[in-house]
Amino acid sequence: MIYPGSNPLQLFVNRLLSRSALAMREQEAILDLPTQPIDFLARRDIVKIDEDTDYACLVASGMVARFGLTGDGVRQFTAFHIAGDMADLHTTVRPLGSGGLHALCDTTILRVPHRAIRTIATRFPAIAEAFWRDCIVDAAILMQWVLNVGRRDARTRVAHLLCEMASRCADDGEFRQHYAFPVTQEQLGDATALTAVHVNRTLKSLGDLVTVKHGSVQIHDWAALTRLGDFDAAYLVADTGPARQRRLLDVE
Amino acid sequence: MIYPGSNPLQLFVNRLLSRSALAMREQEAILDLPTQPIDFLARRDIVKIDEDTDYACLVASGMVARFGLTGDGVRQFTAFHIAGDMADLHTTVRPLGSGGLHALCDTTILRVPHRAIRTIATRFPAIAEAFWRDCIVDAAILMQWVLNVGRRDARTRVAHLLCEMASRCADDGEFRQHYAFPVTQEQLGDATALTAVHVNRTLKSLGDLVTVKHGSVQIHDWAALTRLGDFDAAYLVADTGPARQRRLLDVE
DNA sequence: CGCGAACTTGACTGTAGTCAACCTGCGTGG
């Protein structure tokens, strides 16, 4: 047992199952995917910007950020990914450099060959659908980031991001009062398009509602934080309807 | 022949073919999709925010914007879609309210039932893949919007957007010197997260490189505009490699 | 010809950026 606790592929399947319906043999096909584990130290790039890959990166432990760079080298994060996320599943169908992946802390990645992902996606339409849907949820988050960065002031932006991560880190469908978020204030600025200095001031002014310290977040007043952060978790869930809607067609 | 010129579904197939390989019978399956045409006047919402749909919207003619709203009603566009685009293909796998769709000018939409899309996606894995890839290209554009809105100043932002649309409106892989872009300066602000007043000043300062007037864009100096706009069209293309990569597996 | 929407311009404001100094906590090595 290389991975203490749970198998990262099982974590990934669980993530998919929260949004899509998969039969046992489909789940097994995913669990049987070939993987190559690689460890990265904090602050290292897992995939360099503009790098083309022939594998996707499953986060086994740790945390990663996807990022882009402007022409003059300014960095902007476009997503955070936690353990169990396939951080760049989308490269399966579009392998061209789609931004970089950066390890926020010591992180173990499982490389999963695109070829293997393609094979099971073709064999099992429900798997292709689950992968597609997973990418769409990521895109829904991205839309929120455009809104966040474009239209909200600093306090709202930071609060919204902290709410998003609290929701996504939750095991149930709710939120986590306390969660690991191993980012510096500089990196928080890369995500919210603020400077480190302004993030610092903003966090201080948010001190009654939430504390970000030593790489972890402690929420003191969820109701107030979501209100201030203009946060509604609806965009994070794929489906509230009956389970059958999670599947294009019953194959049986 | 209801639609003068070309069949909108054919336009959609062409768009897919520019990114994915589809056999004749797969193309025909798409062309056979049932559609319901609906006309919208300029400035009307095609899909209201938070509305759940059971169909996707194919733009037959005109132009639409996808948008989100902050809690206090400030609008932010997150994408523009031109004729031949399935503006919300992603709702097929995630039908929950994923933002609104707004007609920028008089626009004809073909409603395509999710159920029909699901059916052919399940029957033909290559179609599911093409749809998935199409959504990924949209997501790649969205990542650029985060970068644009988050990290670039007003001139660069506007220039970048105008470059994006010039590339996407091109029939070949290049760009269009002159193209229809029926937006007011207010709407340009909704896309770039600027106020109408500042868009106005910015456009004036860009006058040597590009003119935006009467709902159309005229580019005077493409090289300078892309340089100023920090624009590289790479993110718009799905694949530069050999054609076989456009398809997960050969089904034949 | 007249109305309204869109565009234009100027004056002033404000949020966040910049620059710079300093503090704090932690790991390393003398």
Place this chain on the structure above:
DNA sequence: CCACGCAGGTTGACTACAGTCAAGTTCGCG
């Protein structure tokens, strides 16, 4: 065990880009 170094955090003073407000002007359409 303390000294040092360094990354990250904190604070203050000043700046600037874009927002706001308000008053015109232009354009297109009925």
